Amino acid sequence: xxxxxxxxxxxxxxxxxxxxxxxxxxxxxxxxxxxxxxxxxxxxxxxxxxxxxxxxxxxxxxxxxxxxxxxxxxxxxxxxxxxxxxxxxxxxxxxxxxxxxxxxxxxxxxxxxxxxxxxxxxxxxxxxxxxxxxxxxxxxxxxxxxxxxxxxxxxxxxxxxxxxxxxxxxxxxxxxxxxxxxxxxxxxxxxxxxxxxxxxxxxxxxxxxxxxxxxxxxxxxxxxxxxxxxxxxxxxxxxxxxxxxxxxxxxxxxxxxxxxxxxxxxxxxxxxxxxxxxxxxxxxxxxxxxxxxxxxxxxxxxxxxxxxxxxxxxxxxxxxxxxxxxxxxxxxxxxxxxxxxxxxxxxxxxxxxxxxxx
Numbered sequence: 001x002x003x004x005x006x007x008x009x010x011x012x013x014x015x016x017x018x019x020x021x022x023x024x025x026x027x028x029x030x031x032x033x034x035x036x037x038x039x040x041x042x043x044x045x046x047x048x049x050x051x052x053x054x055x056x057x058x059x060x061x062x063x064x065x066x067x068x069x070x071x072x073x074x075x076x077x078x079x080x081x082x083x084x085x086x087x088x089x090x091x092x093x094x095x096x097x098x099x100x101x102x103x104x105x106x107x108x109x110x111x112x113x114x115x116x117x118x119x120x121x122x123x124x125x126x127x128x129x130x131x132x133x134x135x136x137x138x139x140x141x142x143x144x145x146x147x148x149x150x151x152x153x154x155x156x157x158x159x160x161x162x163x164x165x166x167x168x169x170x171x172x173x174x175x176x177x178x179x180x181x182x183x184x185x186x187x188x189x190x191x192x193x194x195x196x197x198x199x200x201x202x203x204x205x206x207x208x209x210x211x212x213x214x215x216x217x218x219x220x221x222x223x224x225x226x227x228x229x230x231x232x233x234x235x236x237x238x239x240x241x242x243x244x245x246x247x248x249x250x251x252x253x254x255x256x257x258x259x260x261x262x263x264x265x266x267x268x269x270x271x272x273x274x275x276x277x278x279x280x281x282x283x284x285x286x287x288x289x290x291x292x293x294x295x296x297x298x299x300x301x302x303x304x305x306x307x308x309x310x311x312x313x314x315x316x317x318x319x320x321x322x323x324x325x326x327x328x329x330x331x332x333x334x335x336x337x338x339x340x341x342x343x344x345x346x347x348x349x350x351x352x353x354x355x356x357x358x
Contacts, residue, residue, distance in 0.1 A: 022046050026056060029091035039085040039257030041092070050095045059083040072232050074270040079235070079262070086262070088253030107145035108137040115148050153192070162193035169197055231263065240273040245300065249284035264288045277303070299354035306350035308336045 018024075025043040044051040058064075064083055072079040097103070110128075112135045117126040128135070156164050167189060169182035189195040234241065248260035267274060268288055276285035277293045277300075285292045295303055311317040312333055322329050338344035347358040 018044060020046060021051060029053070029087060029094050039087040039091065039259075041085065041087045041094075050098055053087075053092050053094055055084045055087055057084045070232065072235050072266070074235050074266075074272070077266070077270050079266045082262075086258040088257050090253065091257065107140050107142060109140045109145075109148070110135050111138050115151060153189075157192055162189065163196050165189060165195045166198055167195045169195075235263070235267065235270075235272070238272055240275060241267065242275045242277070243284065243289075244277045246276070247278070247282035247284045249287065250282070293356060296353075296355040302345075302350040302353040303356055305336055305345035306347045306354075308332075309345045310347065312336060 021044045023045050025045060027041055027043050028039070029041050040056045042054050042056050044054070058067075069081045110131070112126075112128045112131055114125050114127060117128075119127060120129060121127050122130065153165065167182070167185060169186040169189075186195070186197075248264060252260040264274070264284060264287070273290045274288050275291050275293065276282075276289040277295055278285055279295055279297045281292055281294070308317075334340055336345045343349065350356070351358045
């Protein structure tokens with residue numbers, strides 16, 4: 001089992017500019033870091049180059065005694081914020097990305113792609129789409145690159161209409177962008193008449209997260225908003241927590257650094273059981289799980305229906321919650337019991353589908 005220890009609240013190193021450093025830049029390195037996301041990091045710079053990336057110590061400028069920090073209390077133990085940020089490992093290693101030999105530093109154009117050629121054209125003066133992934137590239141100027149993009153946007157709008165332009169612009173852009181949620185490109189295209197927005201698949205984790213959020217309560221990213229503070233509510237009022245398709249040790253790094261790691265260790269310390277249902281024994285499950293239930297990929301629905309069957313037939317579900325937080329329960333109940341298709345969704349029915357023994 002991996003050997004990992006949670007971050008500790010050691011005495012802070014004062015945030016004065018270290019010797020030999022020209023300046024220290026405060027930067028949020030993560031997903032959508034310009035809004036509420038990644039843990040702040042201190043980037044030490046010398047001669048215009050990154051020397052190191054390190055946590056930000058909150059008490060370098062402020063006396064901790066003047067803070068009014070949150071506290072989470074459970075079974076006689078208390079979890080409090082550290083006086084420093086806990087950036088994710090890949091945030092601390094961002095220097096390697098910035099100076100990677102594989103980084104594309106300048107605009108590049110395929111040597112056999114002529115922007116003046118007709119779409120689908122081949123040969124000299126053509127666009128040669130058949131050579132994508134085959135032909136080499138040549139460096140071009142920023143002015144030429146900007147002109148090509150502007151001309152292509154105008155060409156597509158004129159020939160096919162603005163909705164022919166697909167934009168990945170629904171938020172969650174990386175912090176290195178000028179506007180992390182893609183606000184610059186979407187504002188421009190709005191002025192040109194609109195665009196087709198690429199959004200995240202609601203059948204993926206987005207649907208799970210937002211569906212649960214709107215039915216159950218609020219999201220639990222961060223501790224700064226009382227109405228968002230589900231972490232405190234969950235911790236202080238739960239004896240067991242179920243992680244279904246979740247790896248809080250790694251997947252939360254893009255937003256809140258390693259805070260989730262501290263939280264999971266605290267749950268273990270205060271005796272809150274953690275159950276993980278995942279196809280793989282991921283990092284969080286390997287470290288924190290009191291029980292890991294492996295399920296075959298894409299068969300979660302069968303397992304969930306079987307759980308519902310047991311709740312309904314044994315009359316153990318929370319009727320008040322169903323009454324106040326759900327719509328269409330009677331129809332779902334009929335389906336689970338097999339009244340619609342003649343197939344009761346029993347554990348015996350689900351087991352060969354999902355791989356979880358009865």
